[in-house]
Amino acid sequence: MSAPGLRERKKQRTRDALIKVALELFTTQGYERTTVDEIAEAVEVSQRTFFRYFASKEEVAFALQRIVEEEFVRALAARPPEEGPFDAMRNAVLASWDGVGDAIHEVVPVELYLRNFLMIESTPALLAAHLRRSSEMEETVARLVARREGLDVDADPRPRIAVAAFCGVMRVTGQMWGKGTDRTLEAIRALTERYLDHLGPALSLHWREPGTRD
Amino acid sequence: MSAPGLRERKKQRTRDALIKVALELFTTQGYERTTVDEIAEAVEVSQRTFFRYFASKEEVAFALQRIVEEEFVRALAARPPEEGPFDAMRNAVLASWDGVGDAIHEVVPVELYLRNFLMIESTPALLAAHLRRSSEMEETVARLVARREGLDVDADPRPRIAVAAFCGVMRVTGQMWGKGTDRTLEAIRALTERYLDHLGPALSLHWREPGTRD
DNA sequence: TTGTCAATTGTCAGTGACTGTCACTAGCCT
C-alpha cells in the first residue's frame, strides 16, 4: 500500500509535470497557441508519450477540474439524508469550495487553478468540452439525488429536472464570477449563495414589483 | 429583390447540396466516420470550397439547428408583453415546435432533421458543440427576457438565472426524448409541457409525500 | 458583343492533433 514502486512514482511525476507545464503554458500563451509538441518538449518526453497520459490536449486542461468535481460528488454523498435535494446540493457546492484548496494544492498552487478555470471559460473549444463534462456530471448527480430520495431516475423525471435547473444556475455563477473583478474563492462562494437564493423567486412571474434586488 | 442572379443561386444550390449530402452521410455512417473530403467529393467541389461555406465540419451539422433556434427567438420576441417570462419562454418553445416543419422543409425533409438531432446528442464532439451553442443562445434569451421585463442583465442576475434553469430543463427534455421510443415532433412537444410543469414543484423540498407522479 | 473587374473556385503546400506499429529500454520478479 505504501510502496508504489519506482515505476509508479516515475509515472506520477511525469503526469504531474505534464499537467503543471501544460497549465502554465495554456494560461500564459493561451490554449490554442500552445502545441502538444511544446508541452512534451518542455517535459522532455515524446509527443506520443503525452498522448499515452492524456487522450487529448483537452483532457490535460481538465485535470484539476476533475479533482474539484470529485470533491463535489463526495461532498454531496456526505450530506445528511434529512436535507432536501436542493439544500443538499447547495451545501455540497459550498463545502467543496471550502475544500478545494487542500485537494488541489498537492499538484499546483490554487491560484493556477483559478486562472485555469478562467481560461476554460474563455476558450471556445474548452468551454464546449467543459459543458459536455458538466452534462455528464449532471447525470451522476441526478442519480445521487434520486437515490437519496428513494426515486427511480428512469421513471421519475424530477431529479434530472431539479439537477438541470440547479446546474444551470451554477454555470451562470461561474460565468458571472469570471466577468467580475473579484477573482477569489470567497467571491465565487458568495455568488453561489446569492444566485441560488434567486432561483426560487425567479420562477415566479412577478419580478417587477417586489424584486429581490441585485 | 426577386432576382438573386445566377451567381447567388449557384452558391445557394452548392450550400444546400453540401448540407443535404453531409447530413445524409452523417446520419447513415456516423459523424466521425465521415470525412470532409467525402462530402466535398459527393457534391463535386474541392475540400477547400467546403471550408469556404462552413468554417468547420461541425458547422454543417448545425445548419438546421440554427434555423430552429432562430425560429425560437422569433417566437419569443413575438410573445405578448403581459406574459410572465416563464410563460413566454414556454409558449415560444411550443410555438416553435409547431413551426419547425415549415421552416426546415425547404431544405430537407423534417425526418432528416430529427435524425440529425439524435446524432448530435449521441456524438460527443457534436454534443459539446451543441451545448456551447446553447449557452450562447441562453445569453441571447436572457437579454430578451430582461428587455421584456425592463431589467438590466448586467445589474440583475435574475434573468440569466431564470433562463439557465429553463434551458436546463429544455436540455433534459431533448435528452429524454432521444432515449425514448416515440421519436416524433408530437412526443417532444408533449414532453416539453410535462417537464416544464415539474420545474416549480421540483424546487420544493418535499418530493416524497405528494409527488406529481411521473 | 466584348473586355474588364471582382467573386468563386481549385491546387498545392503546410500545420497541428491524434493513432498504429514496432523496436528498444528499464523496472520488476524469480
Place this chain on the structure above:
DNA sequence: AGGCTAGTGACAGTCACTGACAATTGACAA
C-alpha cells in the same frame, strides 16, 4: 543474473483546417 513486461521513442500516416496563388466565371459597362 536473466527473462518478462510496462513504458517509451521514432516513424509514418490520417484528418481537420489554413494561407497563398493561379485559373475560372458571372456581372456589368463600354
